[in-house]
Amino acid sequence: MKKTISIRIGKGSISHNNRKFVAKNVDEKRVKDNVILCCENLKNVYDDLFGAALAEYNAKQKRKDRRIENYLDHITNGKQEKPFYELVFQIGNKDDTSCGTPDAEIATNILREYYDDFLKRNPHIRVFNAVIHLDEATPHLHVDFVPFATGQSRGLSTRNPLNKALEQQGFSAKTNLETPAKLWTDSEKQQLAEIMLKRGIEWEQLGTHNEHLSVLDFKKQERAKEVKHLENEISNKDLILEWRKEAIERTEQDLDKLGSECMEKRAEVEQLDSEISEKENIKARTEATLAEKQDILNKSVEKIVKINTIDHIETGKTVFGGKVTISPDDYDRLTDLAKKQIAAENREGELTAEVTKLKKENEKLSSENNTLREQVQAARSLKFSFSDLQRELETLKERYRKVIEFVESLGLKDKLERFLHFKSTSINKRR
Numbered sequence: 001m002k003k004t005i006s007i008r009i010g011k012g013s014i015s016h017n018n019r020k021f022v023a024k025n026v027d028e029k030r031v032k033d034n035v036i037l038c039c040e041n042l043k044n045v046y047d048d049l050f051g052a053a054l055a056e057y058n059a060k061q062k063r064k065d066r067r068i069e070n071y072l073d074h075i076t077n078g079k080q081e082k083p084f085y086e087l088v089f090q091i092g093n094k095d096d097t098s099c100g101t102p103d104a105e106i107a108t109n110i111l112r113e114y115y116d117d118f119l120k121r122n123p124h125i126r127v128f129n130a131v132i133h134l135d136e137a138t139p140h141l142h143v144d145f146v147p148f149a150t151g152q153s154r155g156l157s158t159r160n161p162l163n164k165a166l167e168q169q170g171f172s173a174k175t176n177l178e179t180p181a182k183l184w185t186d187s188e189k190q191q192l193a194e195i196m197l198k199r200g201i202e203w204e205q206l207g208t209h210n211e212h213l214s215v216l217d218f219k220k221q222e223r224a225k226e227v228k229h230l231e232n233e234i235s236n237k238d239l240i241l242e243w244r245k246e247a248i249e250r251t252e253q254d255l256d257k258l259g260s261e262c263m264e265k266r267a268e269v270e271q272l273d274s275e276i277s278e279k280e281n282i283k284a285r286t287e288a289t290l291a292e293k294q295d296i297l298n299k300s301v302e303k304i305v306k307i308n309t310i311d312h313i314e315t316g317k318t319v320f321g322g323k324v325t326i327s328p329d330d331y332d333r334l335t336d337l338a339k340k341q342i343a344a345e346n347r348e349g350e351l352t353a354e355v356t357k358l359k360k361e362n363e364k365l366s367s368e369n370n371t372l373r374e375q376v377q378a379a380r381s382l383k384f385s386f387s388d389l390q391r392e393l394e395t396l397k398e399r400y401r402k403v404i405e406f407v408e409s410l411g412l413k414d415k416l417e418r419f420l421h422f423k424s425t426s427i428n429k430r431r
Helices: 028-033 042-060 071-077 102-121 162-167 180-198 215-310 328-409 413-430
Strands: 005-009 035-039 085-091 125-133 140-147
Touching (some): 035 102, 042 071, 042 140, 085 180, 102 180, 140 162, 215 328, 328 413
Antiparallel strands (some): 035 125, 085 140, 125 140
16 A cells, blocks of 8 residues: 655644634534644743743843843744744545545554654654644644754854754755755655554655556546645745745844944944053053153152251361361251251152052053953954855855746746745734
């Protein structure tokens, strides 16, 4: 027995998946048959996954406007990531696996086992809502999940970019089309096929031939396979385009943020240059004052030596072998000089203290100048990093242009434009 496998992107409507409302293609009588595998509150999941990283990030922010109050609201209202993603898994179709048949029961059991393995196999995928629908044409599994990548250097240390999360699970991009998401979904199809094979069901892929069919029936079957193949290709390309578009938007937003930071750093560099210039002027004036005070101190010391020599002369007595005598008037003048000597000695102490103070201020200014020069150097390094990021953005834009050309070559341009228009409209409604 052979059956097809389908893994496609879901709209991510939790209320629809949990039957808060019932669509036209749903049999209300069979809603009770649905299998709920997981049902958690998305906000609680975000608190559990990102709460600690958010607190750590906010603690490092000096500016209040850079703090994030609620990470789920931040992602929902932002342009970088989606709050959560959804994949839909289906075995067979309404013709060979219709709900209510034995084949549908087998498919349901396979999807149950696959889901259990899915949780073990994807450590960076947090499933918060999962249900198997048995009230539509064919059994299918909805899996709603939040990806999380750890050890991130930008923003929160634990964030929710899908590609980063998948890369940490070993799915690294090989080419522009072989993205982590494409490699991951291909791997998951293979895992589902292995579980089917244990129950005697082969994975029906395109290119097989049934000899018992008439030519017309065979052509119809082949055409149906081609249509299914094209639908899968479109679905995969939609997924690739969506994730690549989000990656480009995320990069552009990061560059805008870095551009703003670079402008701030430039202003800081200019302010630091001004402060350095002012400090150097103060330092020069201090050194000049210091030299002037030192000169005054040296002259005062010379005067003190001379006055001390004169102070030993006695009034009215002969000195130098009786050849020199001092008159009372001369004695009075010497007394005045002695008084000036005392004042000079006091001034010497004051000048010495002032010189010491000026030396300390000079040392402090030198240290401040060194610190300011280091800050200027760091700010100038940021300028070079910003230039590198600008070049990286140009590279990403060129790759995005090639993706658009590739989409146009497949004739999917109109579908892409409708998808992007719908995406933009959905974001605006959420705002």
